Amino acid sequence: MRLELVKRPQQSALFSALSPFIAFGLMVVAGGVIFLILGKDPVNGLYAYFIEPLTEVWSLHELAIKAAPLILIAVGLSVCFLSSNWNIGAEGQFTIGAIAGSAIPLYFPQFQNGAVLPMMLICGAIGGAAWAAIPAILKARFNTNEILTSLMLVYVAQLILDWLVRGPWRDPAAMSFPQAPAFHSWAIVPELMPMSGRANWGIVLAIVAAVAVWFMLSRTLKGFEVKVIGQSPRAGRFGGFSTARTIVFAFLVSGALAGLAGIVEVSGAIGRLQPQISPGYGFAAIIVAFLGRLNPLGIVAAGFVLALSYLGGEAAQIGIGVTDKTVRAFQGMLLFFVLACDTLIHYRVRLVRPAPAAPPAAAPVTETAHGHG
Amino acid sequence: MAGGETLLDVRGLTKVFGTLKACDGVDLDIARGEIHALLGENGAGKSTLVKMLFGSLEPNAGEIRWNGEPVRITSPSEARRLGIGMVFQHFSLFEALTAAENIALSLDAKTPISTIAAKAQALSYSYGLPLDPYALVGDLSVGERQRIEIIRCLLQTPQLVILDEPTSVLTPQEADKLFETLERLRGEGKSILYISHRLEEVKRMCDRATVLRHGKVVGHCDPRQETAASLARMMVGTEVHAVVRSVDEGAGTADVLLRVDHLNRAPATPFSIPLRDISLDVRAGEVIGIAGVAGNGQGEFFEAVSGEVLQDRAEAVSIRGKPAGRDGISGRRRMGAAFVPEERLGHGAAPAMKLSENLLLSRHATDPGVYVGAFGIVRGAAISAAAKRINQMMDVRKSAEDPPANALSGGNLQKFIIGRELDRQPSVMVVNQPTWGVDAGAAARIRQSLIELARSGSAVLVISQDLDELFEISDKIAVMHNGELSKPMPRAEATYEKVGLLMGGAEPGHVHHHDPAEMA
Numbered sequence: 054m055r056l057e058l059v060k061r062p063q064q065s066a067l068f069s070a071l072s073p074f075i076a077f078g079l080m081v082v083a084g085g086v087i088f089l090i091l092g093k094d095p096v097n098g099l100y101a102y103f104i105e106p107l108t109e110v111w112s113l114h115e116l117a118i119k120a121a122p123l124i125l126i127a128v129g130l131s132v133c134f135l136s137s138n139w140n141i142g143a144e145g146q147f148t149i150g151a152i153a154g155s156a157i158p159l160y161f162p163q164f165q166n167g168a169v170l171p172m173m174l175i176c177g178a179i180g181g182a183a184w185a186a187i188p189a190i191l192k193a194r195f196n197t198n199e200i201l202t203s204l205m206l207v208y209v210a211q212l213i214l215d216w217l218v219r220g221p222w223r224d225p226a227a228m229s230f231p232q233a234p235a236f237h238s239w240a241i242v243p244e245l246m247p248m249s250g251r252a253n254w255g256i257v258l259a260i261v262a263a264v265a266v267w268f269m270l271s272r273t274l275k276g277f278e279v280k281v282i283g284q285s286p287r288a289g290r291f292g293g294f295s296t297a298r299t300i301v302f303a304f305l306v307s308g309a310l311a312g313l314a315g316i317v318e319v320s321g322a323i324g325r326l327q328p329q330i331s332p333g334y335g336f337a338a339i340i341v342a343f344l345g346r347l348n349p350l351g352i353v354a355a356g357f358v359l360a361l362s363y364l365g366g367e368a369a370q371i372g373i374g375v376t377d378k379t380v381r382a383f384q385g386m387l388l389f390f391v392l393a394c395d396t397l398i399h400y401r402v403r404l405v406r407p408a409p410a411a412p413p414a415a416a417p418v419t420e421t422a423h424g425h426g
Numbered sequence: 427m428a429g430g431e432t433l434l435d436v437r438g439l440t441k442v443f444g445t446l447k448a449c450d451g452v453d454l455d456i457a458r459g460e461i462h463a464l465l466g467e468n469g470a471g472k473s474t475l476v477k478m479l480f481g482s483l484e485p486n487a488g489e490i491r492w493n494g495e496p497v498r499i500t501s502p503s504e505a506r507r508l509g510i511g512m513v514f515q516h517f518s519l520f521e522a523l524t525a526a527e528n529i530a531l532s533l534d535a536k537t538p539i540s541t542i543a544a545k546a547q548a549l550s551y552s553y554g555l556p557l558d559p560y561a562l563v564g565d566l567s568v569g570e571r572q573r574i575e576i577i578r579c580l581l582q583t584p585q586l587v588i589l590d591e592p593t594s595v596l597t598p599q600e601a602d603k604l605f606e607t608l609e610r611l612r613g614e615g616k617s618i619l620y621i622s623h624r625l626e627e628v629k630r631m632c633d634r635a636t637v638l639r640h641g642k643v644v645g646h647c648d649p650r651q652e653t654a655a656s657l658a659r660m661m662v663g664t665e666v667h668a669v670v671r672s673v674d675e676g677a678g679t680a681d682v683l684l685r686v687d688h689l690n691r692a693p694a695t696p697f698s699i700p701l702r703d704i705s706l707d708v709r710a711g712e713v714i715g716i717a718g719v720a721g722n723g724q725g726e727f728f729e730a731v732s733g734e735v736l737q738d739r740a741e742a743v744s745i746r747g748k749p750a751g752r753d754g755i756s757g758r759r760r761m762g763a764a765f766v767p768e769e770r771l772g773h774g775a776a777p778a779m780k781l782s783e784n785l786l787l788s789r790h791a792t793d794p795g796v797y798v799g800a801f802g803i804v805r806g807a808a809i810s811a812a813a814k815r816i817n818q819m820m821d822v823r824k825s826a827e828d829p830p831a832n833a834l835s836g837g838n839l840q841k842f843i844i845g846r847e848l849d850r851q852p853s854v855m856v857v858n859q860p861t862w863g864v865d866a867g868a869a870a871r872i873r874q875s876l877i878e879l880a881r882s883g884s885a886v887l888v889i890s891q892d893l894d895e896l897f898e899i900s901d902k903i904a905v906m907h908n909g910e911l912s913k914p915m916p917r918a919e920a921t922y923e924k925v926g927l928l929m930g931g932a933e934p935g936h937v938h939h940h941d942p943a944e945m946a
Contacts, residue, residue: 291773292787405500
């Protein structure tokens with residue numbers, strides 16, 4: 054007896070849309086089992102994890118604050134991943150974006166009016182894009198592996214930030230604390246509803262970016278170019294599209310959005326530059342991008358789900374006394390179930406009775422349907 | 427011979443994909459020592475049937491008897507164990523390995539390479555297919571590569587050999603050698619299931635034929651008693667119209683629409699062929715055919731002419747009198763040229779994308795404002811309408827309204843890809859292997875449409891390994907060998923022998939030339 058995956062001739066559109074929800078449901082069930090094994094009441098545990106954070110207004114604000122950078126970065130990553138450019142360095146682009154945007158209030162503290170914040174956002178986006186341009190150009194020109202170069206540049210960016218806040222940009226008034234001076238009020242991203250909580254316009258920016266990128270990918274020639282180069286580069290070249298141009302485009306979009314997320318985080322949620330500005334948003338956004346199945350609208354939902362798993366993890370740690378490692382466990386299960394659902398949408402499982410002979414030699418006997426592309 | 431002891435007996439074999447019955451109650455029996463032809467249009471169910479016999483697909487219903495015993499063939503290795511061997515149409519060899527290493531990869535047992543090499547060499551000489559087991563596959567011609575596949579199959583001492591379109595890659599001389607080998611195998615009592623669309627071959631070699639249409643057996647016959655036309659009629663179900671080629675009246679005087687002028691190209695990879703000083707004029711109203719054994723620079727030439735690879739000099743390629751060598755493929759399309767590459771999936775079309783998206787692939791640049799509006803917004807309705815028009819014009823058969831390219835059979839996808847270009851009435855059409863692996867009905871339609879395009883005033887350049895095809899549609903034939911192109915000969919002067927010699931690398935000087943301008 055063995056299991057075999059057989060490609061379905063037609064994929065169900067309904068189940069494609071439902072897949073993340075089914076995955077979430079399965080994760081809740083599996084999470085309940087884990088709580089049970091830990092000796093906790095699963096109903097209480099799940100309530101503390103997934104419901105309680107949603108019952109209080111202030112924690113909904115926190116949810117929006119955490120979701121905003123995750124969505125912004127993941128939307129950009131979807132462009133990269135769809136074009137088969139594996140940008141793993143969003144964390145670094147986020148950091149450089151935060152630095153570049155912060156330079157304006159730090160170098161021109163007297164310059165205080167309504168133009169400051171837009172300029173900071175633009176500088177943040179340019180900074181992130183410039184950082185992403187390095188692995189892009191290296192790949193387009195020398196065919197280097199972008200996974201390695203983009204990842205290594207994360208550590209360079211973090212060290213630059215560390216040096217700045219301990220050195221030239223350190224706040225003289227902060228005793229010897231390694232942090233830059235707090236931003237003046239024109240340099241702060243305004244809060245959405247200051248009466249009820251901290252959430253700022255970052256989440257609005259994230260949703261606007263998601264809709265814009267969704268439109269670009271699904272309705273324009275540029276989006277078609279990104280997808281065709283990602284799936285079938287030779288066919289893309291036949292269509293008159295340039296692989297090098299697409300590499301640079303995808304990295305610039307992705308870097309700009311990560312940089313934007315960086316400056317929004319620093320000038321919104323934190324209010325100043327400091328050595329630690331991200332709990333790993335740039336890496337978590339990779340999970341968000343795949344949970345959202347590389348569709349920017351799906352990514353909005355996925356961003357909130359991942360933000361909830363951070364919040365719920367904190368709440369469950371305090372409320373029912375489970376370790377903060379459960380956050381990772383839940384995030385891992387979610388990813389697992391989404392990938393499993395997607396696989397079952399494309400394939401069905403078939404039980405095969407034992408064959409007497411050994412499995413066939415792969416290369417010579419299978420006629421692949423995909424040519425050599 | 428036919429009428430002998432039955433080796434393979436298939437009854438009511440059925441395979442269903444979704445709602446499509448790819449094979450519907452197929453009956454087939456093959457006797458020992460028989461060459462049995464399997465004929466049918468693309469999508470008729472030939473590949474599905476063969477895959478079930480070779481264990482790559484599991485039938486939904488029906489029975490396979492081998493030597494009178496009912497068997498279940500669950501995998502290719504099971505098929506080989508029974509004594510069924512297969513030579514695929516598309517080779518599956520690693521270019522960087524030697525012939526013997528490639529053979530070793532498919533053998534289950536861990537036999538040392540030297541033993542395999544010795545056996546392969548002995549076997550290859552005994553069948554008149556000499557093979558150097560230590561040669562790198564990358565250095566071998568297509569015909570030699572096919573020998574490796576055949577030897578690899580014969581080493582497993584099969585009783586039944588399945589050959590899928592074996593001669594589509596061979597020169598006439600190489601094909602003759604293959605036929606001798608097949609005759610020998612028949613003489614040894616082995617059976618052969620021979621899939622081909624070349625009806626003349628089938629008439630010449632095969633003892634019996636089984637004809638499939640829409641998944642059903644429509645007849646068994648003795649091909650020697652039939653004519654090529656009657657065989658084609660059985661396959662297609664209606665009369666196949668012979669391609670009609672009127673004489674090109676403006677030959678030699680009309681405007682040159684495509685000019686290639688002293689085109690050179692260095693090899694891009696260790697396995698690619700350099701192009702050496704190629705010059706060629708294609709005039710309005712004419713079809714020029716380029717013959718040649720695969721791998722003699724045709725792919726490199728196509729990439730250079732299409733603009734996928736740019737030239738150093740703009741004058742190296744001119745389209746409608748304008749230098750185009752520095753323009754990319756979109757620029758050349760805008761000048762009025764259209765291109766159809768050899769590889770359908772992954773080059774001419776993105777496999778997982780829908781037909782409508784694949785329409786956009788080559789047409790987004792050529793029809794400004796039609797398929798792409800302001801701000802680069804794609805116009806879905808216009809594209810769907812055009813895709814529908816093309817599918818109707820070329821009779822593309824598909825299982826859904828707008829299926830992904832890889833859901834179509836090869837012939838139907840080719841009809842779509844050719845139709846996609848014909849739909850815009852290009853002034854210059856460059857096609858590489860227009861009917862590779864395409865059935866008689868679809869091939870006739872494609873050839874006729876290329877001739878009609880030329881007669882309506884366009885210049886058509888066809889690169890093909892299929893000599894019958896080139897003789898059928900070309901006004902002039904040139905031969906590509908090792909990156910060089912011979913001077914085009916007028917159709918009236920060209921013979922199979924002359925072209926075959928040039929394909930094999932004989933000096934161009936051995937063939938008598940006339941200036942094409944004098945032939946008007």
